[in-house]
Structure formats: C-alpha cells, structure tokens
Amino acid sequence: MNLKIGIAGAGFSGAVIANELAKAGHQITVFEPRKHIAGNCYSSRDDESNIMQHHFGPHIFHTDKAHIWEYVTRLGQMMPFTNRVKAMSQGQVYSLPINLHTINQFFNAQMSPSEAKEFIACKADSSIKQPQNFEEQAHKLIGEQLYQAFFKDYTIKQWGRSPDTLPASILKRLPVRFNYDDNYFNHPFQGMPIEGYTPLIQKLLDHPNITLRLNSTFDATMKNQYAHVFFSGPLDAYFDYKLGKLPYRTLDFHKEVHEGDYQGNAVVNYCDNSQAYTRISEHKHFTPWESHSSTVIFKEYSREATAEDTPYYPVRLSDDNTLLDQYVELAKQQKNITFVGRLGTYRYLDMDTSIDEALTASKLFLEALSTQKTMPVFTAQ
Structure with missing residues (x-):
C-alpha cells in the first residue's frame, strides 16, 4: 500500500524521513518555507573567497552512535575535524571546555590532574545536591569564580534571561576535564562534510518518489x-499560535571579509560583557584541508525571536513550561500527524540526535502500517 505522505521541513529530520519512506514506496511531498534545503545546516561557498560558509552558525558533526556515523558517511565524505573553542574572558584567552590548562591559567597555578580535581572540589558548592537550574549546576560543578568568568554573562547574552531561570541540563552538556584535552566534544566520531551539509540533504531528497516544494509552507489546512x-516546523505555528507563542532565541550574523587569518581559530567565545556578540566564527578554519588567502568571519548576536525571525533555540525555563505542556496536549489530540525535530518537539537537538530520531520515526511508521497500529504523535519527547 503506497501512501501520500506530507513532510514539513527539508532539514535533516524531514529529509531522513522522506528518504526512508520513499525507499519503502510511498509518495512523499516535502514542503520547505525557505528558498533552500538543509534548514539551519545550510552551507554554500562564498562567491568571492570560495570559503564554505555555515549560513546559520557553525555545525560540527559529532556522535557517539556508530550507526549514525555510518549513516552520514554514506551520504558524503566526512573529513577529520576537531572543534577547539577558545574563550575571551577578562582580557585573557582560554580554552573551552574548562580543562587543566584553563584551570592552571585562570588560577595562575601548575596543578597536576589530581591536585586540580581536589582544588575545584573545594571551590564547588557541595551543599547543592540536586541542582534546580543552570546557576546551581555551575556552582555545584565548578564554583563561583569559573562560573562568573566563563558562563554567567555569556549565558545572559545568549538566552536573555537570568541563569537561575534556565534548566541545569544546559550546562550538563559541557564537560570539565582534569587533563589538557581541549576537544570541545567527547564523542568518538567527529568530522565535517568535505563539501558542506547541503549535498548530504540533497542526496537524501534525490529520489523519484520525493517531490520538493521550496518557498512553500505547510499548514494544518493541508493535512x-x-x-x-x-511536521518538523514550530509546534506552536502548526496550531497558528492559538495558545500564544512559545519563546525562542534567534541569531543575527554580521559578516565581515578580511585578508589573511582573523583570529587563528574556528570559534572564539566572548564570555563577558566587553562585547555584545557571543562568539566569532571564522569559517575557513572549519575546512583546514583547504587554503584561502582571505577570510570570512561572522559575529553572532543573540536576541528574542519575533514572528518574522528564524527560531534557533527553544527557551525551556526551569520553573515554567506551562504553555509547552498545553501545546503538547493539544498535539496529542491530533490524528495522522507526527511532530519531529528540534522545532516540532521544542527541544535543543544535535544533528546526530535529529537523524537518529528521524530514523526511529520512519521505522515506527512502517511498523505501524504493517501491524495496523496507530502512529504516535510524538516518537521522542
């Protein structure tokens, strides 16, 4: 039985599901409101410098799931890339995530790993047993001084909210290391597609059973x-914001072109209030196997998203997700629709998780068809 399937969004979530169901013989129509595929992973070469640009902020592929790494390497060649983030704080340059070099430099010391671990344990607030928010998590993990230097002002710039209103889980993603490892990610599989992310999505959508409609927004009347x-668009948008708008942060990118090497690194975070931007990314450093005489940088500014903006980061507060809960309940009353992806489930998702969940959703749908069971509205939450 071949079915007509509608998919909202041509990012990783929508493209993976479209490909999986098209291979199973179904007729797929993918609606993408932008003029290009690949969502926020969209990349293309700069017309003048030929540098590969990440138009919506840096995307470094990393995963601890071997089957996802195998999946993405079938889509295109992945080149080795290690994200080594630098941080500007109080007039100094440090390495992130916080590691032994950061600790010794910050405290003007020469501690061994065991000495640094004991030192940070003394700085941390051991009275906090179950951190209830970002600030408590920071105090429990690294103490007041490192929190003030690297996270407090940066978090306020990034989220526009006091850190004590944000969930502890945001900081749990960032490790603290008591060695000199400055690899930003812990995952064993890391890399960058040799020609950017757009060709990976294009390969997924290049199937005779898939019809792509760019500059076309899917809405509930078409279901x-x-x-x-x-549906991988914004959860609240599907319901025409009838309960109100879920809060998102958006990003403004200010592009500059320079000669030579601007900052000597792919990503530099600006952790205090000396600058309004949160970070600068220099995109030729994402392709170290290439050589370019000029350079392109993007200064990144975070602000509250309006109805006209591209939503980037869902704002899940530590003490109030009432509106989200109401939309989830409203969604669960729907039939013949599944909400997927970062926007559809209102969660921060890395690319590997988006792919993994999209593969799971596809598998569940095909199983539901064969067993005549009901496909769930949310396959991950």
Whole structure:
C-alpha cells in the first residue's frame, strides 16, 4: 500500500524521513518555507573567497552512535575535524571546555590532574545536591569564580534571561576535564562534510518518489490531503499560535571579509560583557584541508525571536513550561500527524540526535502500517 505522505521541513529530520519512506514506496511531498534545503545546516561557498560558509552558525558533526556515523558517511565524505573553542574572558584567552590548562591559567597555578580535581572540589558548592537550574549546576560543578568568568554573562547574552531561570541540563552538556584535552566534544566520531551539509540533504531528497516544494509552507489546512504528515516546523505555528507563542532565541550574523587569518581559530567565545556578540566564527578554519588567502568571519548576536525571525533555540525555563505542556496536549489530540525535530518537539537537538530520531520515526511508521497500529504523535519527547 503506497501512501501520500506530507513532510514539513527539508532539514535533516524531514529529509531522513522522506528518504526512508520513499525507499519503502510511498509518495512523499516535502514542503520547505525557505528558498533552500538543509534548514539551519545550510552551507554554500562564498562567491568571492570560495570559503564554505555555515549560513546559520557553525555545525560540527559529532556522535557517539556508530550507526549514525555510518549513516552520514554514506551520504558524503566526512573529513577529520576537531572543534577547539577558545574563550575571551577578562582580557585573557582560554580554552573551552574548562580543562587543566584553563584551570592552571585562570588560577595562575601548575596543578597536576589530581591536585586540580581536589582544588575545584573545594571551590564547588557541595551543599547543592540536586541542582534546580543552570546557576546551581555551575556552582555545584565548578564554583563561583569559573562560573562568573566563563558562563554567567555569556549565558545572559545568549538566552536573555537570568541563569537561575534556565534548566541545569544546559550546562550538563559541557564537560570539565582534569587533563589538557581541549576537544570541545567527547564523542568518538567527529568530522565535517568535505563539501558542506547541503549535498548530504540533497542526496537524501534525490529520489523519484520525493517531490520538493521550496518557498512553500505547510499548514494544518493541508493535512487532509495526506495519509500522514511529519511536521518538523514550530509546534506552536502548526496550531497558528492559538495558545500564544512559545519563546525562542534567534541569531543575527554580521559578516565581515578580511585578508589573511582573523583570529587563528574556528570559534572564539566572548564570555563577558566587553562585547555584545557571543562568539566569532571564522569559517575557513572549519575546512583546514583547504587554503584561502582571505577570510570570512561572522559575529553572532543573540536576541528574542519575533514572528518574522528564524527560531534557533527553544527557551525551556526551569520553573515554567506551562504553555509547552498545553501545546503538547493539544498535539496529542491530533490524528495522522507526527511532530519531529528540534522545532516540532521544542527541544535543543544535535544533528546526530535529529537523524537518529528521524530514523526511529520512519521505522515506527512502517511498523505501524504493517501491524495496523496507530502512529504516535510524538516518537521522542
């Protein structure tokens, strides 16, 4: 039984599901409101410098899931790349995530790993047993001084909110290391597609059973045209914001072109209030196997998203997700639709998780068809 399936969004979530269901013989229509595919992973070469640009902020592929690494390497060649972030704080340059070099430099010391671990344990607030928010998590993990230097002002710039209103889980993603490892990610599989992310998405969508409609927004009135819909757009947008808008942060990118090497690194965070931007990314450093005489940088500014903005980061507060809960309950009343991806489930997702969840959603849908069971509205939450 071949079905007509509608998919909202041509990023990783939508493209993976489209490909999996198209291979199973279903007729897929993918609606993408932008003029290009690949969502926020969209990349293309700069017309003048030929540098590969990440148009919506740096995307470094990393995963601890071997099957996801195998999946993405089938889509295109992945080149080795290690993200080594630098941080500007109080007029000094440090390495992030916090590691033994950061600790020794910050405290003007020469501690061994065991000495540094004991030292930070003394700085940390051991009275906090179960951190309830970002600030408590920082105090429990690294203490007041490192929190003030690297996270407090940066977090306020990034989220526009006091850190004590944000969930502890945000900081849990960032490790503290008591060695000199400055690899930003812990995952064993890391890399960068040799020609950017757009060709990976293009390969997924290049199937005779897939029709792509750019500059076309899927809305709820179109749902009855399809046996099932996978919606990776904003959850609240599907319901025409009838309960109010879920809060998002958006980003403004200020592009500059320079000669030579601007900052000597792919990503530099600006952790205090000396600058309004949160970080500068220099995109030729994301492709160290290439050589370019000029350089392109993007200064990144975070602010609250309006209705006209591209939503980037869902704002899940530590003490109030009432509106989200109401939308989730409203969604669960729907039939023949599954909400997927970062926007559809209102969660911060790395690329590998988006792919993994999209593969799971595809598998569940095909299983539901064969067993005549109901496909869930959310396959991950």
